[in-house]
Amino acid sequence: MFVFGGVAGAILATGLIIILVVVFSGSGDPFGSGKADAPSDVRPPLAQMCPAPTVAPSDPPPAGPSAAPPAPTGQRTVDEEAGISYNAYGSPWVAWNEVWRAGTLEVPYKVGQHFVTEEYSAGQYHASILSAAVPAADNDAVTFDMECVGRQVAADVRAEYYPQPNTMEPIRDGLTRLGGRPAYLAEFRLHFSAAGLQAKDELSAVAVIDVGKPTAAVLYISIPGTHKQFDYVIDDVLSSVRPL
Secondary structure: OHHHHHHHHHHHHHHHHHHHHHHHHOOOOOOOOOOOOOOOOOOOHHHHHOOOOOOOOOOOOOOOOOOOOOOOOOOEEEEOOOOEEEEOOOOOOEEOOOOEEEOOOOEEEOEEEEEEEEEEOOEEEEEEEEEEEEEOOOOOOOOOOHHHHHHHHHHHHHHHOOOOOOEEEEEEEEEEEEOOEEEEEEEEEEEOOOOOOOOOEEEEEEEEEEOOOOEEEEEEEEEEHHHHHHOHHHHHHHHHOEEO
């Protein structure tokens, strides 16, 4: 019995030594629990696509007046979340009263105006003036690559909001200032065709505005080609933008 006890003790001691070697060497997991996976990138999609820039002092500022223009008068649409206000209009325009998460970026348009321009097989077609706040910076940072973010949002608009394929007639594209704030503006006319849809083109503008927050303000304006009498709204709305 003493002999067998000694052999068993030796086997046990050898087993413990092997386990300790494996644990402390980091070459295995004797308890089968596995190592935790490295954390995935949890930054907002635009922050992942457009890392914050390093701006040299010699870099030229965006074009346009840097001072905030005087406060406009008249009816206003106020988007507290986006951090901007802009002109509002009477009939046929009515208040936007839902949340439309549009495109791959799922920009959440919650505020603005619209009206239905026609009904067709896929549903309703709209003229719209909509705004949203979209995360664009890392964590609590308030700086982001304005041009990159603007181009990503504008590309998402063209790819996801309209019938495909479509062709684009560019009008304006680049950095500017809106309401005294740095902004990116893309204005273009898209040409397309969809079954049952009378509109074959649309004048659109996408503005991304730095309002000094981790979120950027997005302003999207669309005027179907069937209602070109409202094309003036694009310039009017853009010139009326003011930060809150």
